[in-house]
Amino acid sequence: MNQLRLSDQAYAGIVEIIKSEDLEVGARLPSEARLAETFGVSRAIVREALVRLASDGITEARRGAGSFVKSRPSERLAAFMPMSELPTTLGSYEVRFVLEAEAARLAATRRTAQEMAHVEEGMALLREALLSSEPAHAEDMELHRRIAAATGNPAFLQAFDALWPDVEKIMRAGVDISRSRPPEVVETMLREHEVIVAAIRAQDPDGAALAMRWHLWEGRRRLMP
Amino acid sequence: MNQLRLSDQAYAGIVEIIKSEDLEVGARLPSEARLAETFGVSRAIVREALVRLASDGITEARRGAGSFVKSRPSERLAAFMPMSELPTTLGSYEVRFVLEAEAARLAATRRTAQEMAHVEEGMALLREALLSSEPAHAEDMELHRRIAAATGNPAFLQAFDALWPDVEKIMRAGVDISRSRPPEVVETMLREHEVIVAAIRAQDPDGAALAMRWHLWEGRRRLMP
DNA sequence: CCTTCAAATCTGTTGGACAGGTTATCGCGC
DNA sequence: GCGCGATAACCTGTCCAACAGATTTGAAGG
Numbered sequence: 001m002n003q004l005r006l007s008d009q010a011y012a013g014i015v016e017i018i019k020s021e022d023l024e025v026g027a028r029l030p031s032e033a034r035l036a037e038t039f040g041v042s043r044a045i046v047r048e049a050l051v052r053l054a055s056d057g058i059t060e061a062r063r064g065a066g067s068f069v070k071s072r073p074s075e076r077l078a079a080f081m082p083m084s085e086l087p088t089t090l091g092s093y094e095v096r097f098v099l100e101a102e103a104a105r106l107a108a109t110r111r112t113a114q115e116m117a118h119v120e121e122g123m124a125l126l127r128e129a130l131l132s133s134e135p136a137h138a139e140d141m142e143l144h145r146r147i148a149a150a151t152g153n154p155a156f157l158q159a160f161d162a163l164w165p166d167v168e169k170i171m172r173a174g175v176d177i178s179r180s181r182p183p184e185v186v187e188t189m190l191r192e193h194e195v196i197v198a199a200i201r202a203q204d205p206d207g208a209a210l211a212m213r214w215h216l217w218e219g220r221r222r223l224m225p
Numbered sequence: 226m227n228q229l230r231l232s233d234q235a236y237a238g239i240v241e242i243i244k245s246e247d248l249e250v251g252a253r254l255p256s257e258a259r260l261a262e263t264f265g266v267s268r269a270i271v272r273e274a275l276v277r278l279a280s281d282g283i284t285e286a287r288r289g290a291g292s293f294v295k296s297r298p299s300e301r302l303a304a305f306m307p308m309s310e311l312p313t314t315l316g317s318y319e320v321r322f323v324l325e326a327e328a329a330r331l332a333a334t335r336r337t338a339q340e341m342a343h344v345e346e347g348m349a350l351l352r353e354a355l356l357s358s359e360p361a362h363a364e365d366m367e368l369h370r371r372i373a374a375a376t377g378n379p380a381f382l383q384a385f386d387a388l389w390p391d392v393e394k395i396m397r398a399g400v401d402i403s404r405s406r407p408p409e410v411v412e413t414m415l416r417e418h419e420v421i422v423a424a425i426r427a428q429d430p431d432g433a434a435l436a437m438r439w440h441l442w443e444g445r446r447r448l449m450p
Numbered sequence: 451c452c453t454t455c456a457a458a459t460c461t462g463t464t465g466g467a468c469a470g471g472t473t474a475t476c477g478c479g480c
Numbered sequence: 481g482c483g484c485g486a487t488a489a490c491c492t493g494t495c496c497a498a499c500a501g502a503t504t505t506g507a508a509g510g
Contacts, residue, residue: 006463007276031491042464044269047493048276051232055277063492064471099384102323138295159324159384231494256460267495272462288461289502 006041010049013039015058018069029059029067096216099159100144101209107150108200108208115150116201122146123197130186143193147212150200192218231266232273238264239274240283243294254284254292321441324384325369326434332375333425333433340375341426347371348422355411368418372437375425417443 014035023029032050036043050067053059060070111119122143129136141164148156192215199207239260248254257275261268275292278284285295336344347368354361373381417440424432 005276033491044272044465045463047269048273050492051230051273052277052280055280061492062472064490065473066491098323098327258460269496270494275461286461287503289459290504291460 006039006045007048007052010035010039010041010045011052014049014053018058023069025069027069028065029069031066097213099156100148100216101213103148103151103156103160104196104200104212105205105209106153106156107147108203108205110152111150111200111203112152115146115152119143119146119150119197119200123193126193127190130190143197147196147200188218231264231270232277235260235264235266235271235274236277239278243283248294250294252294253290254294256291322438324381325373325441326437328373328376328381328385329421329425329433329437330430331378331381332372333428333430335377336375336425336428337377340371340377344368344371344375344422344425348418351418352415355415368422372421372425413443 014029017023017029029035030038032043032046035046039046050059050061054061054067054070058070059067061067107115107119122139122145126136126139126143129139145157145160145164148160192211196208196211196215199211239254242248242254254260255263257268257271260271264271275284275286279286279292279295283295284292286292332340332344347364347370351361351364351368354364370382370385373385417436421433421436421440424436
């Protein structure tokens, strides 16, 4: 049986319609029934896709009237993203540079012992995940998130959470799941993170910011050689 | 009729179940049928909610086996987190320092003529609002937002949008609405913004970043002497 | 105790149905 | 001809009943 749920295919199909027919913001989509007919699936499936699209801010449904384009998928990073669009979406990395590097600096400056322990634990989780053969995106995020938390400033967490779903989508899109990670990549990723954590532990603000910047830069290179 | 779709309520309900019953990562959720019964809705509605939860990375469905918790909502999902969980502090200003200053720098570097016009228009709107006697928070935000947009990087807008609600709360809390603004305050705020816009117009990155930083610093002082 | 196999359970998907909101059309009165 | 209101066509939101295919469970049998 197909791996992908039909509603996922329908999601991609609707995104494709918006892009290929160049539907402007405010334009009306085909009705659920018509979409169902087009894709050869039931209306329930189309609805599942539309609910997701609406929650991603791409469409908006008005009862009785239809569904409308709320923002173009290419302008909304959350959209299902073909490889060809990666370059523009890598923009979220740019924000990470300024945001996370500064978060690392602040974390190094004023982390508490408890926050530090939390960061160390996140590092341990990431290490474990990387050394197994499973994708470690969740653990990766968790560590970065704990560093942001160590600033003691919840607003950093908030900005971080707003950003991460896109970063994750980029990561997922850029990684060939079927192929396992070469050991040297695991080694490199571990070391990069460990340098950051060490700088925060040593309360070295500039070192932490620099290490974070380096890590992000390398990560971007890994995704987009 | 109810504003919120049932599937949105179901989404929130399932999140609530995960949190209140303290379901660990990997734990199994009640079946779709049972959830439907619990919420008093049809299975189709529950499915719409589950598809969203899965696409948000919170749950994962395994055909024949059930749906499972993939990551705890409280560690992800900013959307459904009540503000009370993230104590709102002046800390959001700290993030603005790094985020908006860098946005101003980038805007100065690579704004297009069209984006510049958009910024200028935002400045005109703010000027008008400030010279009248009404609160100008909306226009203030709009100008800052247009500057973020002038980076050409939508991720900046996203981070900005995630942050602004708190900033606005702080602003409203700090301003005595009953008292009108003294002319010298209006004068100062106008000049600060104009310096930023001028630097972006002149494509002066360092100047733009510095002016933005200065403006934010002064703004913070005004709110919290 | 372990294996095998069938029943129970669960997700994935379909079709049909109805309520209630929105849009467009048509015909009527002026 | 032109405005205007009724009405039909269309659309989303929701429910129900059903079946296919995957997984888990548990009991029978060695």
